[in-house]
Amino acid sequence: MTIKDVHLYLRQSERIALIAHIQPDGDTIGSCLALADILKAEGKSVDLYCQDNVPEALKFLQDSDQFLHCTGNEDAYDLAIAVDCSDKERMGTCSSVFDAGRHSINIDHHISNTMYAELNLVDTNAAATGEIIYALAKSLNKQISRNAAEALYAAISTDTGSFCFSSTTSRSYRIAADLLDCGIDAERITTLLYKSNRIERIRLLGRALNSLSLYENGKVALMIITREDLSASGALDSETENLVNYAKDIMGVELGILLKEAADGSIKASFRSKGNIDVSILAGRFNGGGHKAASGASIKMEMGKVKESILAAVHEMLKECR
Amino acid sequence: MTIKDVHLYLRQSERIALIAHIQPDGDTIGSCLALADILKAEGKSVDLYCQDNVPEALKFLQDSDQFLHCTGNEDAYDLAIAVDCSDKERMGTCSSVFDAGRHSINIDHHISNTMYAELNLVDTNAAATGEIIYALAKSLNKQISRNAAEALYAAISTDTGSFCFSSTTSRSYRIAADLLDCGIDAERITTLLYKSNRIERIRLLGRALNSLSLYENGKVALMIITREDLSASGALDSETENLVNYAKDIMGVELGILLKEAADGSIKASFRSKGNIDVSILAGRFNGGGHKAASGASIKMEMGKVKESILAAVHEMLKECR
Numbered sequence: 001m002t003i004k005d006v007h008l009y010l011r012q013s014e015r016i017a018l019i020a021h022i023q024p025d026g027d028t029i030g031s032c033l034a035l036a037d038i039l040k041a042e043g044k045s046v047d048l049y050c051q052d053n054v055p056e057a058l059k060f061l062q063d064s065d066q067f068l069h070c071t072g073n074e075d076a077y078d079l080a081i082a083v084d085c086s087d088k089e090r091m092g093t094c095s096s097v098f099d100a101g102r103h104s105i106n107i108d109h110h111i112s113n114t115m116y117a118e119l120n121l122v123d124t125n126a127a128a129t130g131e132i133i134y135a136l137a138k139s140l141n142k143q144i145s146r147n148a149a150e151a152l153y154a155a156i157s158t159d160t161g162s163f164c165f166s167s168t169t170s171r172s173y174r175i176a177a178d179l180l181d182c183g184i185d186a187e188r189i190t191t192l193l194y195k196s197n198r199i200e201r202i203r204l205l206g207r208a209l210n211s212l213s214l215y216e217n218g219k220v221a222l223m224i225i226t227r228e229d230l231s232a233s234g235a236l237d238s239e240t241e242n243l244v245n246y247a248k249d250i251m252g253v254e255l256g257i258l259l260k261e262a263a264d265g266s267i268k269a270s271f272r273s274k275g276n277i278d279v280s281i282l283a284g285r286f287n288g289g290g291h292k293a294a295s296g297a298s299i300k301m302e303m304g305k306v307k308e309s310i311l312a313a314v315h316e317m318l319k320e321c322r
Numbered sequence: 323m324t325i326k327d328v329h330l331y332l333r334q335s336e337r338i339a340l341i342a343h344i345q346p347d348g349d350t351i352g353s354c355l356a357l358a359d360i361l362k363a364e365g366k367s368v369d370l371y372c373q374d375n376v377p378e379a380l381k382f383l384q385d386s387d388q389f390l391h392c393t394g395n396e397d398a399y400d401l402a403i404a405v406d407c408s409d410k411e412r413m414g415t416c417s418s419v420f421d422a423g424r425h426s427i428n429i430d431h432h433i434s435n436t437m438y439a440e441l442n443l444v445d446t447n448a449a450a451t452g453e454i455i456y457a458l459a460k461s462l463n464k465q466i467s468r469n470a471a472e473a474l475y476a477a478i479s480t481d482t483g484s485f486c487f488s489s490t491t492s493r494s495y496r497i498a499a500d501l502l503d504c505g506i507d508a509e510r511i512t513t514l515l516y517k518s519n520r521i522e523r524i525r526l527l528g529r530a531l532n533s534l535s536l537y538e539n540g541k542v543a544l545m546i547i548t549r550e551d552l553s554a555s556g557a558l559d560s561e562t563e564n565l566v567n568y569a570k571d572i573m574g575v576e577l578g579i580l581l582k583e584a585a586d587g588s589i590k591a592s593f594r595s596k597g598n599i600d601v602s603i604l605a606g607r608f609n610g611g612g613h614k615a616a617s618g619a620s621i622k623m624e625m626g627k628v629k630e631s632i633l634a635a636v637h638e639m640l641k642e643c644r
């Protein structure tokens with residue numbers, strides 16, 4: 001259960017598979033790439049696996065094009081390491097590689113981790129799995145390469161909202177300081193991660209903002225994105241991600257709502273709270289789910305009715321809060 | 323010229339004035355507030371001065387309502403300290419307090435600092451004056467209070483673009499780690515600093531994005547804000563700040579331009595470059611000025627003509643680059 005146990009497993013293994021989670025984010029991709037870099041420096045043969053494609057914004061990371069999909073015909077590896085996966089299902093089709101490994105390790109920071117491997121290196125105090133990979137690298141007494149430092153910075157930055165979420169600790173900042181000392185360019189990485197919007201997404205943002213309305217004495221902000229907004233702007237469905245924050249981040253607003261017409265005609269509702277309203281309850285009323293601060297639901301009604309029902313539910317919730 | 327010399331001056335002074343610069347930002351306000359907190363803990367009597375009002379986004383900082391304007395009738399202080407002022411003019415009307423002080427110190431990090439005080443504590447390697455105040459606090463062997471830590475975090479965060487600009491060093495991150503250990507809530511501070519937009523500003527953003535156009539094969543993005551946009555959205559003139567970055571941060575764009583109709587009918591042009599184009603040259607062609615990456619000009623022509631002239635100048639510059 002400690003890093004020393006991991007050393008033992010690594011020493012006994014030549015061929016190692018690293019497995020990222022489905023719908024990969026910066027932490028799973030960055031952590032995999034950094035760990036691969038570190039293990040290769042130890043003379044290991046390393047393959048990277050991910051069921052889904054690496055997101056555009058992470059493709060600047062060295063070797064991010066080296067992730068393999070699973071064919072189901074992979075040889076058994078000496079060691080399979082799941083990276084940032086809270087349970088086996090998070091590996092999707094690549095859990096077959098994990099299952100076939102002669103030995104297995106689970107490196108993760110999620111509190112919901114199910115301890116599914118032979119060796120579980122789970123640190124729920126870490127703001128990102130990248131922090132655990134950093135500790136592992138340090139324990140091996142290896143110089144962290146510039147590429148590995150860049151991958152770890154991306155991993156920790158994305159999982160901490162650029163070192164701002166409440167999960168961020170002084171350890172996160174101290175690791176970032178050490179990574180900067182490895183010669184990375186934090187401004188370049190941040191620009192590539194967060195400040196590279198396609199023009200189509202910015203045009204969609206403009207249209208979404210035009211639909212912005214306030215309710216409940218300015219405590220609730222609601223935006224709408226229709227299929228026409230998507231086609232007129234040329235934006236992808238995936239490019240609506242995080243747009244709901246423009247509603248939430250308005251002064252005085254407690255609850256930001258985005259209603260998006262999905263391709264199948266249903267309405268995808270996203271709820272974001274500044275903290276006083278538990279939006280998982282709101283999502284639950286529409287058979288959705290999520291967390292206290294971020295949740296969502298998919299609703300099979302026409303837009304006008306969805307808006308009306310949600311605003312009525314919000315009105316009831318706010319009355320109860322008083 | 324060292325922190326030890328500052329100790330000597332502090333030891334000899336009872337009544338101390340701290341002076342922020344005109345059009346104050348997070349670094350000058352946060353640094354003043356932190357230094358005041360530290361000096362009061364040393365038993366000093368401290369007054370804060372600033373010619374202009376503290377910006378809304380910084381009013382959450384403890385004692386930010388304690389800044390005095392200058393009447394010209396202030397008593398002479400034992401010691402006057404200019405904070406984050408590269409020259410005496412940056413103090414505006416409050417330079418009278420500085421001049422009347424029996425002794426004077428200049429604490430700053432700008433490379434253009436003119437060394438105008440008796441004692442000049444200028445560290446051009448610091449990403450923010452807040453980093454110098456932090457070093458001063460540590461040298462006094464005092465525990466940094468939560469309020470002072472919050473003010474220093476705000477100072478360093480605002481001057482480093484939330485720990486991202488190329489000026490950010492590992493020292494910046496290590497100081498942030500220490501400040502987190504003082505018990506501050508980085509997420510709350512970041513939300514208050516950067517994620518609290520008035521609805522009027524967001525409506526203005528929507529209107530500005532509607533005017534977005536690309537030129538020069540997508541290398542140049544231009545937005546326009548008219549007086550009508552301002553009055554229809556209800557936004558203040560000051561709330562156009564940083565909106566130009568929405569143009570610059572588009573994939574493939576090298577140069578972001580915002581043209582704003584000013585109250586006097588002239589056009590205020592803002593230029594932001596990702597680095598390849600030196601926008602100080604562009605601004606210079608219109609009698610403006612600034613830096614390589616950020617510059618501006620005020621042009622007395624009607625909007626259509628300004629746009630035409632700027633795009634022509636940009637076209638020439640890009641031709642020369644090839």
